Amino acid sequence: MSSVTGIHHITAISGDAQENLNFYVGVLGLRLVKKSINQDAPDTYHLFFADAEGHPGTDITFFPWPGMPAGRLGPGVWGEVQLSIPEGTLDFWQARLTHHGLSVGEPELRFGEPTLPFADPHGMRLALVEAPLYEGFRFTPWEDSPIEADKQIRALAGVRLPEHNSTPTRNFLEGALGMQRLAEEAGWTRYGIGGGEAGRRVDLRDEQEAPSGRWGVGSVHHVAWRVNDEAHQSELRAKIVGEGVSPTPVIDRFWFKSVYVREPGGALFEVATDGPGFAVDEDPAHLGETLVLPPSFEVQRAQIEALLPPLGPPGNGGV
Numbered sequence: 001m002s003s004v005t006g007i008h009h010i011t012a013i014s015g016d017a018q019e020n021l022n023f024y025v026g027v028l029g030l031r032l033v034k035k036s037i038n039q040d041a042p043d044t045y046h047l048f049f050a051d052a053e054g055h056p057g058t059d060i061t062f063f064p065w066p067g068m069p070a071g072r073l074g075p076g077v078w079g080e081v082q083l084s085i086p087e088g089t090l091d092f093w094q095a096r097l098t099h100h101g102l103s104v105g106e107p108e109l110r111f112g113e114p115t116l117p118f119a120d121p122h123g124m125r126l127a128l129v130e131a132p133l134y135e136g137f138r139f140t141p142w143e144d145s146p147i148e149a150d151k152q153i154r155a156l157a158g159v160r161l162p163e164h165n166s167t168p169t170r171n172f173l174e175g176a177l178g179m180q181r182l183a184e185e186a187g188w189t190r191y192g193i194g195g196g197e198a199g200r201r202v203d204l205r206d207e208q209e210a211p212s213g214r215w216g217v218g219s220v221h222h223v224a225w226r227v228n229d230e231a232h233q234s235e236l237r238a239k240i241v242g243e244g245v246s247p248t249p250v251i252d253r254f255w256f257k258s259v260y261v262r263e264p265g266g267a268l269f270e271v272a273t274d275g276p277g278f279a280v281d282e283d284p285a286h287l288g289e290t291l292v293l294p295p296s297f298e299v300q301r302a303q304i305e306a307l308l309p310p311l312g313p314p315g316n317g318g319v
């Protein structure tokens with residue numbers, strides 16, 4: 001394999017943890033598949049929302065940092081995250097989001113696909129897209145979701161990335177990750193794997209005059225891309241090095257192995273293995289119900305639990 005295979009997960013910065021949980025589970029209907037901590041800031045939760053089984057490509061995760069200033073969309077920071085919904089469900093979703101008081105834009109056609117942009121309760125830019133997923137993509141509906149199985153969000157469809165000068169980023173996507181330029185529309189250039197179906201694409205745009213983006217509440221922290229296993233990851237890591245950028249060593253995240261790299265425009269990428277997955281340290285029937293700590297943090301469990309804010313079951317809406 002000479003390319004990543006699709007989006008693995010996307011991690012973002014949210015405000016209050018309970019509000020974040022209420023929205024992604026109570027309104028969007030995703031499953032909380034892992035409740036853990038930020039391994040670099042153990043007084044902060046790391047919440048993982050996904051399909052019923054936490055398949056790669058379905059997972060959006062958050063560091064709730066309510067004290068942080070709002071992020072700013074702009075060059076060098078990942079922008080809008082698109083979520084894949086089944087064909088014919090955009091009207092249902094528009095009514096649901098509006099009912100819950102979200103800031104919902106007008107439906108639009110992007111690259112021929114019905115798309116509904118909106119913002120989550122903490123200002124993060126999202127869009128729902130009626131778009132086919134790539135062949136072999138695995139999604140399992142969650143039967144306890146407030147959303148009926150045939151309307152549930154199925155995957156991370158894609159993500160936007162503005163740049164001051166996208167040329168080095170384009171070279172990085174092609175040379176290091178094996179993506180191809182697929183289409184252009186309204187100033188956005190789509191890169192992806194295969195046909196660029198939902199789940200394996202990124203849209204770039206040059207915004208030469210815009211102020212640089214800034215991390216903060218409501219912004220994406222990084223986007224992780226799938227590789228099959230550690231051998232595939234090692235191959236991709238060598239290609240990244242060959243492009244003249246410096247990735248981290250392989251880091252064991254327990255549910256997957258990760259390599260991080262900042263692309264030439266400044267956005268943070270991760271390359272993560274498909275396995276072993278979220279069931280490695282929890283019963284698949286009870287994912288996300290208790291606080292899971294990396295083994296090296298277990299001795300500090302009492303102190304860590306005392307520092308974390310209380311987190312109850314998701315309310316219905318929370319907005």
Ligand code: ZN
Nearest residue numbers: 011222224270
């Ligand atoms: Zn990550």
